[in-house]
Amino acid sequence: MPLFWSMLRRDLLLVVAYNTAVGLFLTAVTPYPLALNLIYCHCIGSGIYFAVRGPRLLRGQSRVEWTDGLIGIPLGAMAGFALATWIEGLTLAEVLQAHPDAALISAATALIFGVLAVWHFHDESRMLEAQAEARTERLQRVEQEAVAARMELALLQAQIEPHFLFNTLSNVVGLIDTDSAAARKMLLDLTALLRTSLARTRKPIVTLAEEIELLRAYLGIMAVRMGERLDWRIDADDDVLDAQLPPLLVQPLVENAIRHGLEPKTEAGRLIVRCRRQGDTLDVEVVDNGCGFSASVSDGMGLANVRRRLAATCGNEGWLSLTANPGGGVTARLQLPFRDHEPAPADR
Numbered sequence: 400m401p402l403f404w405s406m407l408r409r410d411l412l413l414v415v416a417y418n419t420a421v422g423l424f425l426t427a428v429t430p431y432p433l434a435l436n437l438i439y440c441h442c443i444g445s446g447i448y449f450a451v452r453g454p455r456l457l458r459g460q461s462r463v464e465w466t467d468g469l470i471g472i473p474l475g476a477m478a479g480f481a482l483a484t485w486i487e488g489l490t491l492a493e494v495l496q497a498h499p500d501a502a503l504i505s506a507a508t509a510l511i512f513g514v515l516a517v518w519h520f521h522d523e524s525r526m527l528e529a530q531a532e533a534r535t536e537r538l539q540r541v542e543q544e545a546v547a548a549r550m551e552l553a554l555l556q557a558q559i560e561p562h563f564l565f566n567t568l569s570n571v572v573g574l575i576d577t578d579s580a581a582a583r584k585m586l587l588d589l590t591a592l593l594r595t596s597l598a599r600t601r602k603p604i605v606t607l608a609e610e611i612e613l614l615r616a617y618l619g620i621m622a623v624r625m626g627e628r629l630d631w632r633i634d635a636d637d638d639v640l641d642a643q644l645p646p647l648l649v650q651p652l653v654e655n656a657i658r659h660g661l662e663p664k665t666e667a668g669r670l671i672v673r674c675r676r677q678g679d680t681l682d683v684e685v686v687d688n689g690c691g692f693s694a695s696v697s698d699g700m701g702l703a704n705v706r707r708r709l710a711a712t713c714g715n716e717g718w719l720s721l722t723a724n725p726g727g728g729v730t731a732r733l734q735l736p737f738r739d740h741e742p743a744p745a746d747r
Contacts, residue, residue: 410448410452414444414445414448415441417444417515418437418440418441418444418445419437419440419441421440421444422436422437422439422440422441423436425440425504429504435487438483438486438487439479439480439483441483442479442480442482442483442486443475443476443479443480443483444479445479446474446475446476446477446478446479446480446482447471447472447475447476447479448475449475450471450472450474450475450478451471451472451475452471472514566624567585567589567620567624568589570585570623570624571585571586571589574623581623584619584623585619585620585623585624588616588617588619588620588623589616589620591612591616592613592616592617592620603645603646604643604644604645604646605643605644605645605646606640606641606642606643606644607635607639607640607641607642607643607644607674607681607683608640608641609646610644610646610647610648610649610650611633611635611640611672611674613647613650614633614649614650614653614672615633617650617653617654618631618633618653618670621657625657625661625662627667628661628664628665628666628667628668629657629661629667629668629670630667630668630669630670631669631670631671631672632670632671632672633671633672633674634671634672634673634674635672635673635674636674636675636676638676639674639675639676639681639737641739642676642681642737642738642739643738643739644681644735645708645709645712648705648708648709648733649672649683649685649733651702651704651705652683652685652702652705652719652731652733653670653672653685655702655731656670656685656686656687656689656728656729656731657670657687657689659689659690660687660688660689660690660691660728660729661687661688661689661690663689663690664689664690668687668688668689668728669687669688670685670686670687671684671685671686671687672684672685672686673686676737677734678737679736679737680734680735680736680737681734681735681736681737682732682733682734683732683733683734684730684731684732684733685730685731685732685733686724686728686729686730687724687728687729687730688724688726688727688728689727689728689729690727690728691723691724691727691728691729692721692723692729702719702721702731705719705733706719709733709735712735713735713736716735716736717733717734717735717736718734719731719732719733719734720732720734
């Protein structure tokens with residue numbers, strides 16, 4: 400029924416305009432007055448429309464076939480002619496006796512109107528079906544792209560280099576006898592890191608606060624491994640902690656800064672993570688005073704994954720840039736749309 404009313408409203412103006420045009424034409428070529436021609440044209444034209452189009456709309460169908468016209472044109476024309484005659488206060492016999500050519504004119508008008516109407520609605524229905532098929536294909540393509548993007552994200556999230564885990568466990572073994580407190584702290588940070596990482600990789604979106612929790616566990620481990628050679632700090636405004644972003648997006652930047660910038664240095668190094676909101680943008684900077692640019696930094700797997708995940712989740716709205724610091728080291732800057740975290744009912 401909704402389809403019936405929506406298409407009826409759309410067709411009504413077209414039918415009225417066409418009936419009026421036919422009435423004006425008949426007034427110009429026949430001796431009958433305009434009012435009479437308009438009454439007959441509107442009744443006959445509307446009768447043909449409802450006879451041809453009505454049954455399809457009531458069944459929730461939009462397509463009109465030529466077989467509908469073979470039945471609907473004569474039925475609608477006769478019903479419309481009878482209605483117009485009744486409106487004029489006459490009988491069919493009186494009209495045929497007084498105006499013998501009226502039936503012929505009405506039949507010719509009905510045939511022309513009916514054929515044009517069936518052709519119009521048949522062609523229109525084919526166009527609507529083609530548009531619907533195109534929309535369906537676009538939706539299917541978008542769904543397929545979304546599935547592919549989710550699979551790619553899951554794959555990229557799983558690409559965590561195992562060397563970090565092995566090196567950390569080796570450090571723990573080496574510290575057990577020499578510094579048991581440091582070994583215990585490293586094991587606790589490793590446990591927190593693994594627990595947080597596994598939980599985050601199962602979620603398509605996390606908050607910045609959760610990402611920072613992961614960074615603190617990772618940097619805690621690296622601080623034990625590197626000792627005084629690593630000085631780190633995380634500066635994040637309170638208004639950005641609920642910002643949403645893909646998981647494990649910032650950690651590769653921190654890992655690159657340490658692995659390629661700070662670990663190769665013999666002297667002490669510094670790493671700062673800054674998180675700010677710039678209008679509708681979340682701005683995350685990872686700044687180090689390490690060795691600076693190298694081929695491994697610019698072309699590494701970690702940064703390539705970050706760029707691919709940004710493209711998959713943010714499109715052109717997210718980007719990553721690397722710039723050299725004047726005093727040495729690199730600043731990795733991540734920018735993506737700022738979206739607030741809306742807690743689920745269970746979280747409230």
